[in-house]
Amino acid sequence: MSILFDENKKLFTLETAHASYQMFVNAYGFLQHLHFGEKLGGGSCEGLQGTGFMSFSPAPDVAGNDYLASPDLTQQEYPVFGSGDYRSHCMAVTFADGGRNPELCYQSHRILTEKPVLEGLPGLHGSCETLEITLRDRWTDLQVVLLYSVFDQYDAIARSARIVNHTGAPVEINAALTACLDFPESGFDLLHFWGRHAMERLVERTPLTHGKICVDSVRGTSSHQQNPFVIVCDHAATEDAGRCWGVSLLYSGNFTACAEVDQAACCRVTMGINPTGFSWHLENGESFQTPEAALVYSGEGLGALSRRYHKLYRRNLCRGEWALKQRPVLINNWEATYFDFDDEKLVSIAKTAADLGVEMLVVDDGWFGNRFDDNRALGDWVVNTEKVRGGMKSLCDRINALGMKLGLWFEPEMISEDSELYRAHPDWCLHVPGRGKSRSRNQLVLDMSRKEVRDHIHDMMHAVLSSANFSYVKWDMNRHLTDVWSAELPAGRQGEVYHRFVLGVYELLERLETEFPHILFEGCSGGGGRFDAGMLYYHPQIWCSDNTDAVERLEIQYGTSFGYPISAVGSHVSACPNHQTGRTTPFHTRGVVAMSGTFGYELDLNKISEEEKEQVRAQVKQYHRLYSLINDGDYYRLLDMTQQKDLSAWEFAAEDGSRALLNIVYAHVRANCPPPMLYLRGLTPDACYRVTDDTGRELGVWTGAVLMYAGMRAPIPQEARAYGQTDYAAFQFELERLS
Numbered sequence: 001m002s003i004l005f006d007e008n009k010k011l012f013t014l015e016t017a018h019a020s021y022q023m024f025v026n027a028y029g030f031l032q033h034l035h036f037g038e039k040l041g042g043g044s045c046e047g048l049q050g051t052g053f054m055s056f057s058p059a060p061d062v063a064g065n066d067y068l069a070s071p072d073l074t075q076q077e078y079p080v081f082g083s084g085d086y087r088s089h090c091m092a093v094t095f096a097d098g099g100r101n102p103e104l105c106y107q108s109h110r111i112l113t114e115k116p117v118l119e120g121l122p123g124l125h126g127s128c129e130t131l132e133i134t135l136r137d138r139w140t141d142l143q144v145v146l147l148y149s150v151f152d153q154y155d156a157i158a159r160s161a162r163i164v165n166h167t168g169a170p171v172e173i174n175a176a177l178t179a180c181l182d183f184p185e186s187g188f189d190l191l192h193f194w195g196r197h198a199m200e201r202l203v204e205r206t207p208l209t210h211g212k213i214c215v216d217s218v219r220g221t222s223s224h225q226q227n228p229f230v231i232v233c234d235h236a237a238t239e240d241a242g243r244c245w246g247v248s249l250l251y252s253g254n255f256t257a258c259a260e261v262d263q264a265a266c267c268r269v270t271m272g273i274n275p276t277g278f279s280w281h282l283e284n285g286e287s288f289q290t291p292e293a294a295l296v297y298s299g300e301g302l303g304a305l306s307r308r309y310h311k312l313y314r315r316n317l318c319r320g321e322w323a324l325k326q327r328p329v330l331i332n333n334w335e336a337t338y339f340d341f342d343d344e345k346l347v348s349i350a351k352t353a354a355d356l357g358v359e360m361l362v363v364d365d366g367w368f369g370n371r372f373d374d375n376r377a378l379g380d381w382v383v384n385t386e387k388v389r390g391g392m393k394s395l396c397d398r399i400n401a402l403g404m405k406l407g408l409w410f411e412p413e414m415i416s417e418d419s420e421l422y423r424a425h426p427d428w429c430l431h432v433p434g435r436g437k438s439r440s441r442n443q444l445v446l447d448m449s450r451k452e453v454r455d456h457i458h459d460m461m462h463a464v465l466s467s468a469n470f471s472y473v474k475w476d477m478n479r480h481l482t483d484v485w486s487a488e489l490p491a492g493r494q495g496e497v498y499h500r501f502v503l504g505v506y507e508l509l510e511r512l513e514t515e516f517p518h519i520l521f522e523g524c525s526g527g528g529g530r531f532d533a534g535m536l537y538y539h540p541q542i543w544c545s546d547n548t549d550a551v552e553r554l555e556i557q558y559g560t561s562f563g564y565p566i567s568a569v570g571s572h573v574s575a576c577p578n579h580q581t582g583r584t585t586p587f588h589t590r591g592v593v594a595m596s597g598t599f600g601y602e603l604d605l606n607k608i609s610e611e612e613k614e615q616v617r618a619q620v621k622q623y624h625r626l627y628s629l630i631n632d633g634d635y636y637r638l639l640d641m642t643q644q645k646d647l648s649a650w651e652f653a654a655e656d657g658s659r660a661l662l663n664i665v666y667a668h669v670r671a672n673c674p675p676p677m678l679y680l681r682g683l684t685p686d687a688c689y690r691v692t693d694d695t696g697r698e699l700g701v702w703t704g705a706v707l708m709y710a711g712m713r714a715p716i717p718q719e720a721r722a723y724g725q726t727d728y729a730a731f732q733f734e735l736e737r738l739s
């Protein structure tokens with residue numbers, strides 16, 4: 001039993017392997033949060049955390065003058081606006097009479113032996129217990145149903161809320177966030193993951209201060225600029241020690257994550273759909289389901305927190321055939337050809353790729369309609385037979401005959417003005433009648449909240465995907481939303497369009513993925529602009545960034561690793577000078593970096609040297625050999641890139657400690673500067689390990705304890721002369737347990 005209820009104390013305790021989550025119903029019927037952290041071993045922490053009386057914090061009517069019961073001074077589970085809690089809230093509603101002060105009280109609860117599916121939304125799955133608590137407004141029949149599913153192995157709680165209107169009249173929802181986490185203290189840092197196109201998820205660590213630090217998106221997608229994942233941790237927390245709490249939203253649209261320190265020096269973290277631009281009209285009898293958030297606790301530092309997310313998301317978020325299956329090493333033609341290709345060029349790249357061991361060709365943007373550049377044809381999902389002569393079936397047969405699979409790029413949510421689709425349906429894009437339309441990358445956005453629009457795109461994609469033996473789809477999305485207005489909804493309900501857009505995208509994804517269960521879907525949004533846990537439910541891998549420079553990727557993949565598994569990180573070896581930065585890095589380094597992801601190539605393999613071709617052959621073999629270590633093993637960040645960026649080092653260790661892979665990449669070479677010591681992790685202390693470098697040379701045999709606690713010095717970059725270039729040198733060491 002992972003969910004306990006003490007009837008006398010009205011106390012709920014959720015138990016995971018290392019943590020407890022506790023809340024109780026107070027004397028006035030309000031649900032108060034007590035604890036999420038180290039295991040309490042059956043004890044209750046009620047009565048120990050009150051901050052004392054503070055003037056100007058009001059008591060609810062039912063509590064008379066008992067100001068200690070003020071919602072402003074007590075830890076809440078689902079704080080509401082207008083109730084006397086002046087901190088960040090999860091819910092704000094307007095009743096039919098204009099009143100805006102619901103008072104949510106405990107009504108009932110149930111313990112379910114499974115994880116309920118949230119209709120139309122992504123969610124964790126797998127065996128678990130779920131606590132469902134129903135709260136009811138003291139004055140009307142507005143209910144909020146809180147769900148808590150316990151994934152005990154990963155110290156994770158999946159939370160969501162459902163607002164149900166039985167008031168007998170419509171209710172306007174002004175804010176409906178997913179979860180709140182209240183702490184009786186605030187000596188914390190916040191880690192968030194900011195960025196821009198081609199430089200996503202850079203870690204920023206900042207101490208909390210009085211007031212709010214909010215990260216958010218109003219771009220219609222989760223965005224390159226911020227990620228719907230934050231961590232709060234002790235100031236002193238490191239990779240290996242300290243308390244850390246992760247809050248990750250399974251949602252791909254506008255979000256807000258807010259960390260607030262209040263007047264009593266207590267901290268509140270809220271996460272959910274961004275209320276900016278949002279409203280929802282709820283008729284009597286209707287309900288609104290928020291997206292889900294995955295809350296994970298680690299008392300053993302940031303590294304353990306990440307490893308818990310990696311396993312949880314790999315096993316209990318990603319679905320379908322490809323969730324855990326070995327993914328093919330692919331060659332994508334985007335940076336090889338851009339729009340300038342035909343079937344002969346594709347087949348010639350594929351021939352070389354097949355010879356080198358690559359397993360799949362992905363035909364990127366430009367195969368359809370009149371798409372010779374990015375000014376046109378989005379929405380015309382019909383093969384261009386000038387480019388792909390003989391059509392897709394013929395191309396696919398030729399690729400399959402080489403022993404390779406074939407994949408295809410789509411950008412289903414978009415429309416070009418120069419397209420057959422736009423000429424036929426100029427009203428299908430997001431726009432406000434009588435106003436101008438904002439363009440971005442020369443394109444407009446389809447109104448995915450409309451079923452007829454989705455049906456049309458579905459039918460076109462279905463026809464293409466049924467026409468040949470496709471194994472993979474890259475689902476791209478190359479602009480953010482503007483002119484967010486839908487012809488489907490009356491003026492007063494336009495605040496629903498952002499969320500309905502996301503629900504529409506999810507619906508289309510679900511439909512196509514159900515129809516084509518064998519196809520591996522990879523998400524993408526101008527690289528990693530929609531790299532979120534919501535999308536991971538539909539695609540087990542996401543193109544991590546349009547920046548393929550191995551050195552830049554160090555930071556991008558480092559940041560991504562805090563909340564997302566390696567098997568999700570789309571990563572390719574590309575040509576040099578790199579197309580985004582102009583930098584030239586060794587081929588070897590590019591392989592080492594791309595291998596810490598889904599691994600593939602994105603360059604014209606006919607244009608590389610014979611020696612580089614040999615490296616491709618060796619890299620593919622090595623990736624296959626190390627696949628399960630990289631994807632099923634434990635991932636360790638060995639150096640803190642928020643402190644220094646000269647060198648990156650990370651390790652994969654088998655869960656049973658039988659083998660490990662150490663990766664080291666120099667981003668900056670300095671003269672006469674000793675490299676840092678590296679302390680390995682995840683080894684068996686008293687076992688011996690043979691350490692081999694990536695040329696196959698044995699370095700020696702040491703015990704796990706020596707390698708972990710005494711450590712080894714990183715090699716100096718000059719030692720990488722074997723690869724012809726010391727700048728941006730990379731090293732891999734394999735460790736094999738001998739006894």
Ligand code: DGJ
Pocket residue numbers: 334364365409476478524525526527543545546
């Ligand atoms: C943006 C993606 O991130 C790229 O990989 C490529 O697919 C282009 N779009 C194609 O337009």
